[in-house]
Amino acid sequence: MKNHHLGYSVLVFLVLMAQACNESPSSKEKEQGGGVQQEDYDVNAPGYWGRATLVWSDEFDGNSLSKANWKFETGQNGWGNNELQNYVANDNVEVSDGTLKIKAMKVGDGQSVGDYTSTRLNSKKSFVYGRMEIRAKLPEARGNGLWPALWMLGDNISTVGWPACGEIDIMEYVSYDPNNVHFTIHSTANNHVDGTEASSGPVELESAEEDFHNYGMLWSEEYMKFYIDDIENIIFTFRRPKDYNESNWPFSKPFYFLMNIAVGGNWGGKEGVDDTIFPSTMEIDYVRVYQVTQ
Template sequence: MLKYRFTILLFSFSLLVGSCQSSADMEDQEVVVQNENIPPVTEDVFASDYWDDAELVWSDEFDGTTLSEENWKFETGNNGWGNNELQNYLDNGNVEVSSGTLKIIAKKESVEGSNYTSARLNSIKEFTFGKIEIRAKIPDDKGKGIWPALWMLGNDINNVGWPACGEIDIMEYVSFSPNEVHFTVHSEANNHVKGTQITSGPVPLETIEEEFHTYGVLWTDKYMKFYIDSEDNIKLNFLRPSISNSDNWPFSKPFYFLMNIAVGGNWGGLEGVDDTIFPAIMEVDYVRVYQK
């Protein structure tokens, strides 16, 4: 909102009978007048330098030896998670913080009716728009059956359900298809149940299992651009539909992070599960959020 400032000079006069005092005291007073009819000046989110001055507003670097309870909470259970997954997500024994990285570990062990255990972490903080980066290394290529993911869900999922809440898949990997990564967007209008998801398809990445890579998304009210390692390496560019609504663009609201390794499932277990691949470990170096 633009503001105009006017300086108003207030004069004090002392009135005398038959004359006025010529040496009046003068006082300056500043008054702010707001003009609500003038729209705010906004930046062009499509400008090439738009993200240059984005500032780091939140991160977890996974230093130390314990997971931050201020940043993360466990989501537990062995209910299949809507995808017929096989793991039991536990809140102990499947996460380690050491040597500057978070380790999420999927194991072959029987707990409460499941033959596999793993961990699923949700961030406590939520974010709307920003440059999101997660640097991670996928589990070593040992065989079929695991489904690691770094992703986000709309914070209203408990009220509207999935996929109406929206889902942003910053990185997905299935071990029956090594050396590839996937970027995907889900909504009520576009999701894998209907076969209408917005996806990059398999993106070749020969060193995904051997090296750390940065998986990022540039997220504004107008687009989401997914990239690997640098902002100019865009692999999926999803523009807000010209006629948008909550069904096709539920992405202008707070989202939270999720990090997990699923075992089996409709996609991860498409070609079965090789029990010799466990333990399977995904390492996360950091999660960072930059905003304008």
């Protein structure tokens, strides 16, 4: 007599196995994510940054600076780079017509520390990885002495100091060298004090002082890629070293934004300071952070 129960059990087993194969994620799918391909989370995949969404921004609408987003960093005495400005709160910023204006002004006789004022703004929120983009127009090219910057510092600067905290210069400019901008990173292993900084060098941008441009960075656990205007227009790439550590890659932790105009200094004042250029203004249209969420 044939065992019909055995045949039925085999049939049920085969059906269940087929269902399990159909329902289980493929080797390319995330364990959680319902069909999202693993390559979509590969920071080197062509479509990776196309999946980034806006997670934070300041569009500088209205007529006042957001105290929830920014704080003033004030002080004097050269800031370690032999600069001439004092950074003050409130008096050197204006929000109007959809932009933030940061102003450098001459308030004394000139040529000495404290004869100029400016503003240095720090974001209250910090970020790890993402597409960081600032749309800005640099001060009108009228002479030597300005050193505007859009940049980031590691949150742990108060405990480990600079350059161990890491510095990311999304855009730097010196007015004695008009129509050129710079992208640079600093760390213990790579910094300008030792002459070992990693930098793009001067990048020609003829309308930097006349037009707004997008200065951006694509920042992942494997690299930082700096661009102008479009994420396809990569100007400078710094990749995480193969043997990385806190000395050469302190870029896997939170960083905050800074925006300022310095006057004079070791770099900005290399060709002197022209006292006829003040007041000078840098305008910022927005600061935006996009991230790929998994």
